[in-house]
Amino acid sequence: MRTLLASSCCALLLSAPPALATSIYRCVDETGHLTFTRQGCPPQQTTERQQAFNPTPGSSKPVPMAKAPKQRPESKKKQEQTLTVVGEPDDGCGNRITGSARRNAMINRQSLPGMTRADIESTFGKPDSITSRNGQTQYRYTASKGRTHSISFDESGCVVGKR
Structure with missing residues (x-):
């Protein structure tokens, strides 16, 4: 008798369809705070019932991946442009020495x-x-x-x- 009861319970569990969808409640309070719950919303909040469907992998149509951006032809690439310096720092002395020469002179105690x-x-x-x-x-x-x-x-x- 026990084996019959155990086998029938096991058969019932295995034959039940998997739960792929569930109801979720979207709750918004008066300050605009948003909460998602499965238990329902308090009475002072606006309630919206939503269905959540989460299929098992391989049980539905495949979702296409994002398309790769189109490559530009080589001929239309921008050609290298030269860098133009519009302004540079002025030390007040006409920039007669470079920064590295200035640092070396200061380290070596030279003027x-x-x-x-x-x-x-x-x-x-x-x-x-x-x-x-x-x-x-x-x-x-x-x-x-x-x-x-x-x-x-x-x-x-x-x-x-x-x-």
């Missing part, structure tokens, strides 16, 4: 023509003395052994070369 006052003060610090004559400014730095290092600037505040 190059075209460096700005800010570059020199960043490299050597505040000068020991400052003199001005005929629109030119001169910074003097005194070393611990009594040696002096002079750096001259033009009217724009750029280091001038030795004459």
